[in-house]
Amino acid sequence: MKIVDVLTQPVRTGFFADDQAAIRAGAEHDGFAYAGAPITPGFSAIRQAGEALSVLLLLEDGSVAHGDCAAVQYSGAGGRDPLFSAAAARRDVEEHLVPMLAGTELGSFRELAGRVDACRTTSGPLHTAIRYGVTQAVLDAVAQSRRLTMAEVVRDEYATGVDLEPVPMFAQTGDDRYANAEKMILKQVDVLPHALINNVDTKLGRGGELLEDYLRWLVKRIGELRPDSAYTPRLHVDTYGTVGLAFDGDVDAVAAYLARLGDIAAPYELVVEHPVDAGSREAQIETYVRLRSALRRMDARVKIAVDEWCNTLEDIEMFVDRGAADVIHVKTPDLGGINNTIEALLLVRDRGLVAYCGGTCNETDRSAQVTANVAMACGAGQVLAKPGMGVDEGLMIVGNEMARVAAIAAARREPVLP
Numbered sequence: 001m002k003i004v005d006v007l008t009q010p011v012r013t014g015f016f017a018d019d020q021a022a023i024r025a026g027a028e029h030d031g032f033a034y035a036g037a038p039i040t041p042g043f044s045a046i047r048q049a050g051e052a053l054s055v056l057l058l059l060e061d062g063s064v065a066h067g068d069c070a071a072v073q074y075s076g077a078g079g080r081d082p083l084f085s086a087a088a089a090r091r092d093v094e095e096h097l098v099p100m101l102a103g104t105e106l107g108s109f110r111e112l113a114g115r116v117d118a119c120r121t122t123s124g125p126l127h128t129a130i131r132y133g134v135t136q137a138v139l140d141a142v143a144q145s146r147r148l149t150m151a152e153v154v155r156d157e158y159a160t161g162v163d164l165e166p167v168p169m170f171a172q173t174g175d176d177r178y179a180n181a182e183k184m185i186l187k188q189v190d191v192l193p194h195a196l197i198n199n200v201d202t203k204l205g206r207g208g209e210l211l212e213d214y215l216r217w218l219v220k221r222i223g224e225l226r227p228d229s230a231y232t233p234r235l236h237v238d239t240y241g242t243v244g245l246a247f248d249g250d251v252d253a254v255a256a257y258l259a260r261l262g263d264i265a266a267p268y269e270l271v272v273e274h275p276v277d278a279g280s281r282e283a284q285i286e287t288y289v290r291l292r293s294a295l296r297r298m299d300a301r302v303k304i305a306v307d308e309w310c311n312t313l314e315d316i317e318m319f320v321d322r323g324a325a326d327v328i329h330v331k332t333p334d335l336g337g338i339n340n341t342i343e344a345l346l347l348v349r350d351r352g353l354v355a356y357c358g359g360t361c362n363e364t365d366r367s368a369q370v371t372a373n374v375a376m377a378c379g380a381g382q383v384l385a386k387p388g389m390g391v392d393e394g395l396m397i398v399g400n401e402m403a404r405v406a407a408i409a410a411a412r413r414e415p416v417l418p
Contacts, residue, residue, distance in 0.1 A: 001106050001145040005058040006098045010086040013050030013070050014368075014387020014394075015361040017083055020074035022046045023198055024240065040076040042083035050362040051086040053130075055093060055137045057101065063144050067136025068367045069093075071129040071333050072360040078308030079281065080334055084129045092126055097134055109142040110157050110339060117337030131336035136370040139338060150370060151405050152412075154342055154377035162379040164409035166402035170236060170382045171390040172196070172361060180391045181218055184233075185225045187395060191234045191271075191382050193218065198240040208246055208257050211237070215264045222268070234382075235270045236305070236327075241277030249276065251287060255294035262301035271327050271354075273305035281318070284309040288324040305329055305356065313340045313347075320351050327354040327381070332371050333363065341371070345378035354381035363387040365397050372401040 019027075021039040027046050028035050034046035053069040071084035096119055104112065113135040119126055143150045151164050168190035173180035181193040197203045197211055204211050218235065247253040254275055262270045278287040284306070292304055305327035310319050311334040319325055328348045332341050341357070348355035357375035359367070368386045375383035383402075385394035 001141075002060045003057050003101050003104050003106065003141060004060050006093070006101050007056040007058065008090045008093050009054045009056070010090065011052045011054045011068065011364060013052045013362045013364055015050055015073060015389075016047050017043070017050050017071070017075055017362060018073050019043045019046045020077040020198070020240070024242075024245075026199070026201070040083075042076060051084055052364050052367075053086040053089045053093070053133060054364075054366070055134050057137045057141045059106075059141060059144065065137050065141035065144055066366060067133045067138070067140060067338075067370060068364040069127075069129045069133030070360075070363045070367050071127075072331060073362040074360075078277070079311055081128045084127060089127060089130050092121065092130055093134065096121055096126065097130075101134075101138075106142050106145045108157065109139050109153055112138050112142070113337050113339040117339060125336070128336040129333055132333045132338060133367065135337040135339060136367060139370060139373075149405050149408055150373035151377040152409065154374055158342055158346065158377070160346060160377055160379060162377065164376050165406050166399070167357075167375050167380050168234070168382045169385045169390075169395060169399060170194070170356070170358075171385040171395055173391065174361070174389040176389075177214065178217070180389060182221060182225060183391050185222055185231075186227065187391075188227065188231050189233060189385075189395065191236050193235070193237070195237045196240075197237060197242055200242045200246050204239065204242045204246055206246055208243065208261075211239070212261065212264055215261060215270075219265060219268065232268060235265050235268045236273065237271075238273040238305075238307070239275050241274055241308070243272070244276030244278075249278075251276075251290045252294055255291055255298060255300070258291075258302045258304075259295060259298045259300035266301060269303070270301065271303045271305050273327070273329065274307040275304065277308055281309045281315060285319060285322050285324045288319075289322055292323065292326070303327055303354075305354075307331065311335070313344050316344045317347065320348060320353065325353065327356050329356045329358045330380075332357065332359040332367070332374075338370065338374060341374055342378055345374070345380050349379055349381070355379075356381060357383040359384050359386050361386060361388055361390065361394075365393075368394065368397045369401045372398045373405060376402055376405060
């Protein structure tokens with residue numbers, strides 16, 4: 001089957017793009033917005049509406065495959081690509097990718113996605129969000145041409161060796177970290193609450209006391225609200241480098257604080273994402289190696305998840321090889337082609353670490369569905385409920401997609417009766 005034509009259409013994302021540098025520097029909320037001027041180049045405001053571009057592949061049998069180009073909430077931070085523009089992306093897709101794709105015979109997803117991901121302009125690689133969305137559409141097209149789910153295509157082409165079953169979901173509270181956490185408990189979310197600890201003074205505390213209090217509250221509410229006593233979620237909080245800021249980058253002091261958080265979170269497992277931002281990839285790796293060593297000496301009940309400065313497949317390989325994290329956040333839009341996400345998840349999984357098929361609240365329903373298929377096919381340790389904060393719409397989109405795919409896969413495994 002061939003791709004007959006390629007259409008593009010700007011669409012909405014599930015959240016906003018935020019200037020992380022300005023927020024970490026102390027920008028204050030002005031209602032839902034932020035007051036003050038942005039710091040990161042490309043931003044016109046500290047918080048602005050996210051943009052996405054839907055890419056539709058018209059196939060010769062009349063069917064349509066599609067994917068969505070979308071970027072992370074905190075674009076331009078931690079070594080990431082700059083703020084995404086749907087209009088600029090549309091021009092790039094039409095100039096550089098439409099000639100490649102129109103008239104192409106659909107064969108191997110892996111081969112065609114690799115060609116899209118390797119496409120270069122005179123100024124360098126296409127924006128990661130473009131490569132992300134177009135390869136989603138390619139995966140959908142190949143799946144339709146074979147009359148399979150996207151998860152089955154990935155499982156078969158990459159020989160992942162997994163049964164296609166739903167993987168644990170991780171939802172985010174956003175700033176409403178109390179009510180949304182209670183929703184998660186009632187819905188028995190596998191991993192929670194994220195908690196958005198992105199400011200020292202208002203969310204972490206100068207000595208970390210605000211996060212300590214929040215974790216005590218969370219443990220108490222799980223015990224009070226859980227519908228089933230067997231429900232034992234993993235606790236996972238994202239601290240956006242604020243722990244390092246509060247403790248002046250002192251790795252031993254950070255480790256002692258994280259160990260204390262692990263004790264507070266008991267009996268639940270605790271993962272802390274991005275406790276320190278060391279300012280570069282190499283510095284981040286060195287810092288996290290030291291931090292994990294200190295935590296092991298303390299026999300601490302806490303695991304470290306890497307996020308910033310671990311954006312590309314090459315980055316992930318380096319963090320894994322150096323033993324710089326327990327959980328690797330494979331932040332899907334940052335890796336460009338979805339083929340890179342697949343390679344990263346399999347690498348992390350096969351090395352015995354937790355492969356977190358993540359992304360951002362600033363994605364779309366379509367990108368969430370595609371990455372749900374990928375997470376299942378790669379046997380990920382957890383998948384982000386997205387778009388939005390995930391507590392309502394994200395859990396529904398990702399959870400329902402995984403349930404449907406699992407049902408189809410199970411039906412195909414059952415022998416046909418004579």
